[in-house]
Amino acid sequence: MKLLSFVTSEGTPGVGALTQAGIADLSTLVPGRTGLSPMRTLLTQTDHAEILGAATDAPVLDPESVILQPPVPDPSKIVAAPVNYLDHKEEMSQAVHISSLGVFLKAPSSLTPPSGTVRLPYHDRRFDQEGELAVVIGRTASHVPEDRAADHIFGYTCLLDMTMRGGEDRSTRKSFDTFTPMGPYLVTPDEVGPVDDLELRCWVNGRLRQRAALKDLIWNVPRLIAYISSVMELHPGDVIATGTPAGVGEVHDGDHIAVEITRVGRLEVGVSSTGAVSSPTLGANRGPKPPAEVTPVR
Structure with a gap:
């Protein structure tokens, strides 16, 4: 199962499962106003079997109608x-x-x-x-x-x-x-x-x-x-x-x-690099030394 987080064109956050038909909208599985993203709420309150069952009958969204977000937009760490x-x-x-x-x-x-x-x-x-x-x-x-x-x-x-x-x-x-x-x-x-x-x-x-x-x-x-x-x-x-x-x-x-x-x-x-400025810290040329050239792929 492939799960994803998204925002609708109206700016509403949601969570879904990728299917052959599109995105199965699982947002109904998570209550609103929990203080967490729909994905974190889903992971906290729902198990794999329940998610898989809900995806079978969930309304399907066109992937082009939503904007993908990081799968978990708000991890605690x-x-x-x-x-x-x-x-x-x-x-x-x-x-x-x-x-x-x-x-x-x-x-x-x-x-x-x-x-x-x-x-x-x-x-x-x-x-x-x-x-x-x-x-x-x-x-x-x-x-x-x-x-x-x-x-x-x-x-x-x-x-x-x-x-x-x-x-x-x-x-x-x-x-x-x-x-x-x-x-x-x-x-x-x-x-x-x-x-x-x-x-x-x-x-x-x-x-x-x-x-x-x-x-x-x-x-x-x-x-x-x-x-x-x-x-x-x-x-x-x-x-x-x-x-x-x-x-x-x-x-x-x-x-x-x-x-x-x-x-x-x-x-x-x-x-x-639009808007880049000078670094205010003095760490350049210190610390671990990366290779000047990319290491060849083995």
């Missing part, structure tokens, strides 16, 4: 895994990886919808693309053992962890507005299958920059959920960005970025 592929560790000349670094947080306000635009804030700093698989939590998770982690996964989606290079803290460099494109769909585990069978690819202007098997994650999805839930309680709709492989590289005004993951979907966004 986005937790990200730094240096979670060995080839990325090598290209960044890092001495350590996730086992030493733990995880970091990205601001939920950095989310941007599929087909949106990443806006570069400064004209004097380097910005890179990082394609990633994202996991969306479906049940509250606290101190979850690895062998029970799958019970807490609602689904998967594509994510771009846009990054300013430099010595500032990761949560700063990766949390600018629009720096977390996500989508287009939230795909349930039964449709995705084993994560180890998935492949991630990322292009900039049609040139393949990143290609990796998800089985090459240093910390796999169950281990990430077990560790993160031992640090902080995870809630339905929370997002885990699992890390990026080698092939990160600089992006510029006018670029087009696409990330595609087997059976999960394809996310595409543009890049703009």
